[in-house]
Amino acid sequence: MKKIGLIVNPIAGMGGSVGLKGTDGEVYKKALELGAQPVTPQRIEETLSVVNRKDLFFIVAPGKMGEDFIRKFDFKYEVVSAIDKKTNADDTKRIIREMVEKGIELLVFVGGDGTARDVYDVLGLTIPVVGIPSGVKMFSPVFALSTFAAAEIINNTSEQIIEKEVLDIDEKAFRDGKLGAELYGYLNVPKNLNLLQSKKEPSNVSKPDKISKEEISQYILEHIENDVLYILGPGTTLATIASKIGVEKTLLGIDAVYSAQIVGKDLNEKGLLDLLNKYNKIKIIVTPIGGNGFIFGRASKQFTPAVLNAIGEENIIVVATDDKISRLECLRVDTGDDGTDNRLKGHMKVITGYKTETLIEVK
Amino acid sequence: MTINLHTNENPYLPGADIKKAAQKGLENINRYSNPEHLSELKTLLGKYNNIASDRIFISHGSDLLIREIINVFSTNRKIVMVNPSFFPVTQYASEQARRITKMKLSPPDFELDSTLLLNELNEPALLILDNPNNPTGKVLIDDKLAEQILKNKDVLLLVDEAYYEFSGFTLASLIEKYPNLAVTRTMDKAFSLAGLRVGYLLMGDYFKAYFSDFRVNISTPAIFAATEALKKPEYMKDNRDKIVSEKIRIENELLKKGFQVFPGKANFILIKTNSIDFNKKLFDKNILVYNLSNDWLNGYYRITVGLPEENDMLLTKIEKISNNT
Numbered sequence: 001m002k003k004i005g006l007i008v009n010p011i012a013g014m015g016g017s018v019g020l021k022g023t024d025g026e027v028y029k030k031a032l033e034l035g036a037q038p039v040t041p042q043r044i045e046e047t048l049s050v051v052n053r054k055d056l057f058f059i060v061a062p063g064k065m066g067e068d069f070i071r072k073f074d075f076k077y078e079v080v081s082a083i084d085k086k087t088n089a090d091d092t093k094r095i096i097r098e099m100v101e102k103g104i105e106l107l108v109f110v111g112g113d114g115t116a117r118d119v120y121d122v123l124g125l126t127i128p129v130v131g132i133p134s135g136v137k138m139f140s141p142v143f144a145l146s147t148f149a150a151a152e153i154i155n156n157t158s159e160q161i162i163e164k165e166v167l168d169i170d171e172k173a174f175r176d177g178k179l180g181a182e183l184y185g186y187l188n189v190p191k192n193l194n195l196l197q198s199k200k201e202p203s204n205v206s207k208p209d210k211i212s213k214e215e216i217s218q219y220i221l222e223h224i225e226n227d228v229l230y231i232l233g234p235g236t237t238l239a240t241i242a243s244k245i246g247v248e249k250t251l252l253g254i255d256a257v258y259s260a261q262i263v264g265k266d267l268n269e270k271g272l273l274d275l276l277n278k279y280n281k282i283k284i285i286v287t288p289i290g291g292n293g294f295i296f297g298r299a300s301k302q303f304t305p306a307v308l309n310a311i312g313e314e315n316i317i318v319v320a321t322d323d324k325i326s327r328l329e330c331l332r333v334d335t336g337d338d339g340t341d342n343r344l345k346g347h348m349k350v351i352t353g354y355k356t357e358t359l360i361e362v363k
Numbered sequence: 364m365t366i367n368l369h370t371n372e373n374p375y376l377p378g379a380d381i382k383k384a385a386q387k388g389l390e391n392i393n394r395y396s397n398p399e400h401l402s403e404l405k406t407l408l409g410k411y412n413n414i415a416s417d418r419i420f421i422s423h424g425s426d427l428l429i430r431e432i433i434n435v436f437s438t439n440r441k442i443v444m445v446n447p448s449f450f451p452v453t454q455y456a457s458e459q460a461r462r463i464t465k466m467k468l469s470p471p472d473f474e475l476d477s478t479l480l481l482n483e484l485n486e487p488a489l490l491i492l493d494n495p496n497n498p499t500g501k502v503l504i505d506d507k508l509a510e511q512i513l514k515n516k517d518v519l520l521l522v523d524e525a526y527y528e529f530s531g532f533t534l535a536s537l538i539e540k541y542p543n544l545a546v547t548r549t550m551d552k553a554f555s556l557a558g559l560r561v562g563y564l565l566m567g568d569y570f571k572a573y574f575s576d577f578r579v580n581i582s583t584p585a586i587f588a589a590t591e592a593l594k595k596p597e598y599m600k601d602n603r604d605k606i607v608s609e610k611i612r613i614e615n616e617l618l619k620k621g622f623q624v625f626p627g628k629a630n631f632i633l634i635k636t637n638s639i640d641f642n643k644k645l646f647d648k649n650i651l652v653y654n655l656s657n658d659w660l661n662g663y664y665r666i667t668v669g670l671p672e673e674n675d676m677l678l679t680k681i682e683k684i685s686n687n688t
Contacts, residue, residue: 347479356464
């Protein structure tokens with residue numbers, strides 16, 4: 001039997017129906033005052049109704065955080081932990097920890113970006129997850145495209161895993177009509193095998209994400225110049241490259257490498273500008289954010305217009321797995337400076353594997 | 364019964380004569396295909412394409428031909444192709460090639476930028492294009508651009524024209540002139556012979572030299588059916604016209620319903636919708652369409668044009684789905 005954790009954020013998505021963009025913090029109270037109704041029951045039930053694998057054993061959060069929904073189906077399950085009437089993010093994290101102790105191999109969670117951050121805080125890149133979209137803010141690519149897609153992922157027996165971004169959206173700014181997103185972390189997600197159709201894919205060559213990253217890293221390693229300072233942006237692809245070089249990289253930060261040695265860790269704008277003054281030849285390696293394609297202006301704001309202009313667009317190397325690039329309409333930049341953005345716009349080659357690249361528009 | 368609108372097949376059966384011819388092909392199945400029968404088919408294909416029959420190579424489906432060309436002719440060349448496309452680039456070809464460059468076609472136009480393309484052809488290259496492209500239906504190159512490409516002798520151009528009969532556009536007339544051009548075709552689609560897999564290659568001299576000692580790989584029933592089909596191609600034209608007319612009808616109806624429809628030149632329609640789980644909702648109503656969301660762009664679906672009654676069913680179900688969301 002495959003052990004699957006199931007946890008539901010009972011208030012996720014309630015802000016949407018009453019025009020509030022999220023339920024983080026005190027906004028939840030306001031949502032209730034405005035008569036918001038829970039949306040998670042429908043979402044989880046839509047998913048569970050099409051899960052047809054017989055070899056699953058669910059480890060479920062109590063009451064409205066899971067048990068209330070699974071009991072309507074025929075699945076074998078066990079409830080862990082206990083909750084009060086009012087629940088919060090700490091409950092989510094505590095219960096997931098207990099599920100890990102029980103030996104879950106996959107965690108199914110229902111919620112929005114906030115829930116994904118709580119899941120990341122506990123799991124990081126250990127146990128894979130399936131995110132059933134239910135929140136108001138779901139900018140994190142970690143979520144399945146729909147409740148049915150979530151069920152397809154649970155039903156499939158693929159061992160293929162893809163790392164997807166968890167974003168930290170500034171909810172207050174979002175309510176004010178602005179979208180500020182920071183990269184918060186990564187979660188492992190099983191690849192959706194599209195069970196309704198054949199396996200032929202429009203991306204031509206489909207490789208497991210991990211192999212793609214290895215190939216990209218090997219290619220970069222073979223082309224590294226010893227007299228160049230490499231500034232590595234955030235992300236697991238960049239962490240794989242760093243590992244290939246033989247250094248350990250900050251997953252979400254910006255690090256600098258020279259002659260296979262780390263010379264700057266978790267750099268901010270000032271740290272980057274200081275290094276730019278010290279070294280003559282500099283290159284940046286970055287990867288776009290899955291889903292929206294931003295290479296600059298989101299997730300890595302340390303790459304300010306001043307930093308980018310000092311380095312020059314010809315010294316920017318973009319890397320991404322085939323899978324990620326295939327899902328993007330284009331790359332995007334939004335550095336806050338029109339001149340810098342305009343210099344970066346046009347077309348760019350993205351390294352997607354060993355000797356493999358994609359020419360894509362930057363908007 | 365499920366209505367299959369996801370594999371770009373022809374919804375019309377070929378005529379009784381063609382089925383009868385295929386059955387006749389079963390009479391001597393203990394024997395390999397007769398070279399004379401094959402020669403007759405090549406002659407007919409030559410006439411159909413207005414090309415010398417010795418420039419035609421026939422195979423069990425065009426996929427095998429495409430795979431063979433990519434495997435053989437990518438060695439020490441750069442492979443240039445577009446994303447999205449469904450070409451079978453093998454791990455072997457990836458290793459033999461100098462590198463692979465994919466040019467991303469972006470919505471809403473999915474245009475192939477000719478300047479960018481020509482820039483990529485500055486070293487020995489194998490350029491593979493499907494024209495029209497699957498799944499966008501876009502005609503990516505015209506005669507003029509093709510000739511610009513082909514004048515560069517370091518570039519080999521392979522164009523898959525699986526949907527030629529629907530697009531009405533072909534590079535076949537350039538085959539005699541340019542040794543570095545190859546065009547693949549199929550009788551799977553417009554001729555309604557998908558189950559028999561009749562693919563063929565139109566070869567410029569460079570490709571002809573390679574395929575001259577290549578063993579033909581096609582069954583006798585397929586040869587007989589294809590021969591009969593080419594003797595009376597009117598049925599194909601009638602069916603094609605019906606499909607094209609239905610395609611326009613579906614496109615107009617979907618536009619009225621608020622779908623984003625991308626005009627294409629094949630027997631399928633690319634659409635975009637914000638309706639979540641669109642394909643699942645149709646699947647629940649026994650209609651299968653191709654979901655491109657998981658491996659390409661979110662919200663995009665490809666719908667093959669079916670029989671009028673199947674298309675009516677599709678539109679009715681879509682109406683119901685739209686009313687329920």
